[in-house]
Amino acid sequence: MSESITNSSNASDQSLSTLPLPDFLPDYHVQSPEVKARFKKLYQRKIILEIRDLVKHFETPQGKVLALNKINFDIYRREFVCVIGPSGCGKSTLSRILAGLESYDGGTVLLDGKAVEGPSRDRGMVFQGYTLFPWRTVKHNVMFGLEMSGKGKHESEQSALQWLDLIGLSNFADAYPHQLSGGMKQRVAIARALVNEPRILLMDEPFGALDAQTRCKMQKHLLEIWRNIDITILFVTHDLDEAILLADRILVLKAHPGEVQEIIEVPVPRPRSERQINSPEFLATRARLDQLIHGNNAHDDTDDEPLSPFVRLTSVDDNVE
Ligand SMILES: Nc1ncnc2c1ncn2[C@@H]1O[C@H](COP(=O)(O)OP(=O)(O)OP(=O)(O)O)[C@@H](O)[C@H]1O
Numbered sequence: 001m002s003e004s005i006t007n008s009s010n011a012s013d014q015s016l017s018t019l020p021l022p023d024f025l026p027d028y029h030v031q032s033p034e035v036k037a038r039f040k041k042l043y044q045r046k047i048i049l050e051i052r053d054l055v056k057h058f059e060t061p062q063g064k065v066l067a068l069n070k071i072n073f074d075i076y077r078r079e080f081v082c083v084i085g086p087s088g089c090g091k092s093t094l095s096r097i098l099a100g101l102e103s104y105d106g107g108t109v110l111l112d113g114k115a116v117e118g119p120s121r122d123r124g125m126v127f128q129g130y131t132l133f134p135w136r137t138v139k140h141n142v143m144f145g146l147e148m149s150g151k152g153k154h155e156s157e158q159s160a161l162q163w164l165d166l167i168g169l170s171n172f173a174d175a176y177p178h179q180l181s182g183g184m185k186q187r188v189a190i191a192r193a194l195v196n197e198p199r200i201l202l203m204d205e206p207f208g209a210l211d212a213q214t215r216c217k218m219q220k221h222l223l224e225i226w227r228n229i230d231i232t233i234l235f236v237t238h239d240l241d242e243a244i245l246l247a248d249r250i251l252v253l254k255a256h257p258g259e260v261q262e263i264i265e266v267p268v269p270r271p272r273s274e275r276q277i278n279s280p281e282f283l284a285t286r287a288r289l290d291q292l293i294h295g296n297n298a299h300d301d302t303d304d305e306p307l308s309p310f311v312r313l314t315s316v317d318d319n320v321e
Helices: 033-044 091-099 140-148 153-166 182-194 212-228 242-247 275-276 280-294
Strands: 049-060 061-078 080-084 105-109 123-127 198-203 232-237 251-254 259-265
Touching: 033 049, 049 091, 049 232, 061 091, 061 259, 080 091, 080 242, 091 123, 091 198, 091 232, 091 280, 123 182, 140 153, 140 182, 153 182, 182 198, 182 212, 198 280, 212 242, 242 280, 251 280, 259 280, 275 280
Parallel strands: 080 232, 080 251, 123 198, 198 232
Antiparallel strands: 049 061, 049 105, 251 259
């Protein structure tokens, strides 16, 4: 079977959309009845986040950079959305705008119908660098947001302990961040964000600094948390498999300017596990993401950076290659 691909939405590059998938893979648009039913249910939920014609420029010494151009996207309640794209396509800029840490020049961003203007408790954030306060214990890190919002010490402590129980770190309540592994720190960061009961959790490469095994465990933890609480997640990643494993839909951006290239409904059934990584629908989605992100026409910021000529520093005169 060799079928040509038609994009599900917003594909701006027609040459990519006509590339055939490898013969042995199904069309990534094909969904089982269960997956179809899941999406039908999802689209009946309330829209939480509405992004309309979002535009963002940066002034640089080289001139004005159009980082995001006319981004249109809706996220539904309890949806898990991953954002993926080549380096420089504006993934971090988008998540910073949604977090209220970056201004924008055009369009609208509405959370529950209200314009996003600056950071707020209705948006939780977990970014790659460990952002825990090193001088506070794990419990006091989780209590921080509640104390800031005027909650009493006892109530804050009880909520923090409940969260630590949920993420399996009760025994570390009185430990300091430097006593934790990278994965444990990110679990605390997730608890610290969720204890404030945000409407949406914004995660920018949260597992990017973890080793492969810890990353895999964290993906499972996150899916477990997401399944059990009323939270919507927007998750930025570079990792194609991570996006497929986690997301309901994947927002694929392209660079220069950052634009929506395609929105993919992940056809892999839930519950997800790494055992599905070789399933036909997983491989078909991966092949499509590969085409979009690494295809001939895809552009990556790192493509622009020529490697400087290397000074030879070895005294051994035979070549290793
Ligand atoms: N503060 C800034 N000043 C000037 N230009 C910026 C700034 N932040 C981002 N940019 C530019 O905006 C574009 C999008 O950057 P952004 O960091 O959002 O991309 P990204 O997709 O997250 O990249 P990466 O995957 O490498 O982290 C890039 O061209 C970048 O150079």
